[in-house]
Amino acid sequence: MTIRLETNEPALFGELADVIRIFYPTSVKADEGDFCIRHEGGIQEDSWQDRFYALCFEHTYLSPRRAVGELAIKRERKRAAKTGLFLLLRTISGQSPAWGSLTGIRPTRLLYERLEAGDTPAAAALYLREKFFVSEEKAGLLKEIERMQRGLRTVPPGQFDLYIGIPFCPTRCAYCSFSSGELGDGKLVEPYLAALAQEIRACGAMMREMGLSVRAAYMGGGTPTSLTAAQLARVLDEAQAAFPGAREWTVEAGRPDSITVEKLRAIRERGVERVCVNPQTFSDETLRRIGRAHTAQDTLRAFALAREAGFAHINMDVIAALPGEDLPQFRATIEQVLALDPESVTVHSLAIKRSSRLHEELVTEKSDYAPPESAAEMIRFARESLRERGYFPYYLYRQKYMAGNLENTGYAKEGHACLYNIGNMEETAPVLALGAGAVTKWLFARERRIERAPNLRNIEEYIARVAEMVDRKRALIGGDEK
Structure with missing residues (x-):
């Protein structure tokens, strides 16, 4: 089904389309559709006025006009229109979405805004419920996250977090849209690593010149363990020589089929204590369906190897609402994860991204997806089960096109929250990002703004133009007066 959206304020089209997708995860267009939603926005005395027409409704x-300043007025206008449409669609559909009218990636940001304005956590959560119609359950989740982030959310002056991207995977998962490529014949790996080493050295020297030091480092991808043990050792040696003294190091091992004793030893011998072993599901049938070239038994083997290698912190990722899975299958995955007793668990809601194979299957109705209420049951079961075993939510983010309009949540035992995840997701830490497709995000604290310097996504172009990637960062970070 396609919905046609008409509005006399074109600048609001994207925001209004996001609200429609809360209720109807479908295509929204300006020029065609199976039925039309019409918006007429304007001003009536001291209020924003938004009229909506849909079907026979x-x-x-x-909404009062109170904001002062261009950015504040723009945000107030956007929120007023979104709220009006949300209320109409809630009436038409009979649904009460758990995240209310919120469509952004970081709902915690709104909670922190209220805390900075002087609210208590309870008052801030109540504001989200009344202003944005967030459910009591989700408002409580945000309060729990705020508690876990105390003392970990901010970064000392002069420090930054480091991301190193390895854009290769053994195979491409059906839900993936990341900037990564399958290993294939491996011809690009060595040229890529040479270019990455060049960027690491140059940026390391640049940060030392500026008097900046690393707080937390994260090697992700892609799948870093798609490299050989020798290649992994080389990248880590380069990174730790250029950026010494990190308080935390994570390597996203990810795919169990790519994990070997030699690779784990190479990682652990270089002081890395946190590694990710990601099953996504413990159903072999689902793993085949989503293009994961490993079995549940491979995950058990990889986890045991990581423990034997001496890793004090293992994270595991699972995905709720994978195609063909129901609550009993997801329950079995969570129970198996808890039996392994990792230090942290990240629970994702399936996001069907436009450039993924699953999106194509959704369009052609070739996959069997869990309905929203089933996805919500899975997420609730995971949260309750993890809480019973001493895991607490410590970061959260949302994506477009997520199953059930839900969220991704990181859970950890006390003392095991990942600093990099908190700083990156809350955008409270400057992030120096190296490698193809990596995006440096720099915080300018005095001006309360964030600027980005993206690296080229295409691997061959990145290799050819790596010096330009360094120059982009120098131009960005050199303007920070710290």
């Missing part, structure tokens, strides 16, 4: 929403 009509709704008018008035």
Whole structure:
């Protein structure tokens, strides 16, 4: 089904389309559709006025105009229109979405805004419930995350977090849209690693010149363990020589089929204590369906190898609402994860990204996806089970096109929250990002703004133009007066 959206304020089209997708995860277009939602926005005295028409329904929403300053006015206008449409669609559909009218990636940001304004955590959560119609359950989740992040959210002056990207995978998962490529014949790996080493050295020297030091480092991808043990050792040696003294190091081993004793030893011998072993599911049938070239037994083997190698912190990722899976299958995955007793667990809601194979299957109705209420049951079961075993939510983010309009949540035992994840997701830490497709995000604290310097996504172009990637970062970070 396609919905046609008409509005006399084109700048609001994207925001209004996001609200429609909360209720109807479908295509929204300006020029065609199976039925039309029409918006007429304007001003009535001291209020924003938004009229909406859909099917036989009509709704008018008035919201006070109080903001001062261009950015504040723009945000107030956007929120007023979104709220009006949300209320209409809630009436038409009979649904009460758990995250209310929120469509952004970081709902914790709104909670922190209220805390900075002087609210208590309880008052801030109540504001989200009343202003944005967030459910009591999700507002409580945000309060728990705020508690876990105390003392970990901010970065000392002069420090940054480091990301190193390895854009290769053994195979491409059906849900993936990341900037990565299958290993294939491996011809690009060595040229890529040479270019990456060049970027690491140059940026390490640049940061030392500026008097900046690393706080937390994260090697992700892709799948870093798609490299050989010798290649992994080489990248880590380069990184740790250029950026010494990190308080935390993580390597995203990820795919169990890529994990070997030699690779784990190479990682652990270089002081890395946190590694990720990601089953996604313990159903072999589902693993085949989503293009993961490993079995549940491979995950058990990889986890045992990581423990034997001496890793004090193992994280595991699982995905709720994978195609063909129901609550009993997801329950079995969570129970198996808990039996392994990792230090942290990340629970994802399936996000069907436009450039993924699953999106194509959704369009052609070739896959069997869990309905929203089933996805919500899975997420609730995971949260309750993890809490019973001493895991607490410590970071959260949302994506477009997520199953059930839900969220991704990282859980950890006390003392095992990942600093890099908190700083990156909350955007409270400057992130120096190296490698193809990596995006440096630099915080300018005095001006309360964030600027980005993206690296080229295409691996061959990155190799050819790596010096330019360094120059982009120098131009960005050199403007920070710290």
